Amino acid sequence: MTQSDPDARPGADATGAAVRAALSVGIAVSAYGVSFGALGVAAGLDVWQTCLLSLFMFTGGSQFALVGVLASGGVAAGPAAIASAALLGIRNGLYSMRMSPVVGGPWWRRLLAAQWTIDESTAVAIAQPTLRGQRVGFWVTGALIYVGWNLTTLLGALLGDLVGDVRQYGLDAAAAAAFLGLLWPRLTARQPVAVAAAAAVIAAVLVPVLPAGAPVLVAAVVAIVVGVTNVLGSRTA
Amino acid sequence: MTVWHVILIASIIVFALKLAGYLVPPSVLERPTPARVANLLTVALLAALTATQTLETAGGIVVDARVPAVLLAAVLYSLRVPFIVVVVAAAALAALIRLLGWLP
Numbered sequence: 001m002t003q004s005d006p007d008a009r010p011g012a013d014a015t016g017a018a019v020r021a022a023l024s025v026g027i028a029v030s031a032y033g034v035s036f037g038a039l040g041v042a043a044g045l046d047v048w049q050t051c052l053l054s055l056f057m058f059t060g061g062s063q064f065a066l067v068g069v070l071a072s073g074g075v076a077a078g079p080a081a082i083a084s085a086a087l088l089g090i091r092n093g094l095y096s097m098r099m100s101p102v103v104g105g106p107w108w109r110r111l112l113a114a115q116w117t118i119d120e121s122t123a124v125a126i127a128q129p130t131l132r133g134q135r136v137g138f139w140v141t142g143a144l145i146y147v148g149w150n151l152t153t154l155l156g157a158l159l160g161d162l163v164g165d166v167r168q169y170g171l172d173a174a175a176a177a178a179f180l181g182l183l184w185p186r187l188t189a190r191q192p193v194a195v196a197a198a199a200a201v202i203a204a205v206l207v208p209v210l211p212a213g214a215p216v217l218v219a220a221v222v223a224i225v226v227g228v229t230n231v232l233g234s235r236t237a
Numbered sequence: 238m239t240v241w242h243v244i245l246i247a248s249i250i251v252f253a254l255k256l257a258g259y260l261v262p263p264s265v266l267e268r269p270t271p272a273r274v275a276n277l278l279t280v281a282l283l284a285a286l287t288a289t290q291t292l293e294t295a296g297g298i299v300v301d302a303r304v305p306a307v308l309l310a311a312v313l314y315s316l317r318v319p320f321i322v323v324v325v326a327a328a329a330l331a332a333l334i335r336l337l338g339w340l341p
Binding site for chain 1: 238239240241242248254257271273274277278280281282285286288292297310314319326331332333
């Protein structure tokens with residue numbers, strides 16, 4: 001974007017690029033907190049419960065999974081809801097490993113960084129060429145999304161509270177479309193596409209025979225089998 | 238178990254997973270299998286949730302207004318339409334189909 005010699009002020013350039021990336025990602029992602037807020041209330045949670053999920057859990061995939069399973073199975077599906085959210089949260093642990101040298105510093109800084117270690121903050125950070133840019137990208141993205149996601153969750157929850165009948169406004173279809181949207185960017189190669197197709201079919205087939213929430217957990221076994229054996233994968237993957 | 242228990246237990250586990258990555262040595266990342274399984278686990282769960290949220294009804298599966306809405310969403314995502322726009326469009330299509338009485 002700038003015409004300046006990159007060697008002249010590398011620190012400033014790296015910081016500027018990281019902040020610009022953080023702003024564009026942060027604002028876009030925060031916007032769909034509205035859909036989480038509305039779906040949380042539609043699933044039977046109250047406004048408080050929906051907002052506290054965004055404050056405490058703060059990772060979209062797990063939050064959507066938790067309210068999705070509760071919406072179909074109620075509190076009886078609680079253990080399956082917890083398991084779905086936890087399994088989707090495992091990837092954040094991998095991101096933490098990637099971000100550990102980027103965050104650095106004393107233990108309390110890592111403790112703070114942990115809550116903001118999500119898809120977007122990690123993606124912005126690793127896209128920056130310098131360590132300084134990575135650090136700025138991680139913290140600015142994390143902070144922006146944390147504030148934005150929580151504000152828009154509240155907005156969505158209040159809107160969802162006004163909407164009475166979930167189905168009349170197509171909110172049940174919105175939930176399915178939201179999961180597809182979280183999945184879509186990950187379908188980049190043959191192996192994830194095959195796993196997604198198999199998992200979707202297995203879950204749909206098991207819905208009539210297993211209690212709510214359980215089909216999703218059984219379908220996850222596909223990932224473990226394919227991941228360990230690496231069928232359909234490249235040798236270097 | 239109440240909804241509050243579900244929220245608190247799940248939130249604690251999810252935070253512990255985030256924190257765990259900062260506590261283990263980075264060499265774990267260099268082994269390809271755990272990283273591949275974790276990535277595919279995310280794909281499998283999101284795909285299974287997409288399927289169940291599209292088809293599940295009390296005690297079984299059903300084709301209703303959610304199916305065309307999700308097909309529309311797939312087309313829009315492939316055209317790189319932003320997430321929030323797609324979600325609203327899917328909801329609107331399902332609402333319209335129900336309003337016209339074409340599908341339940």
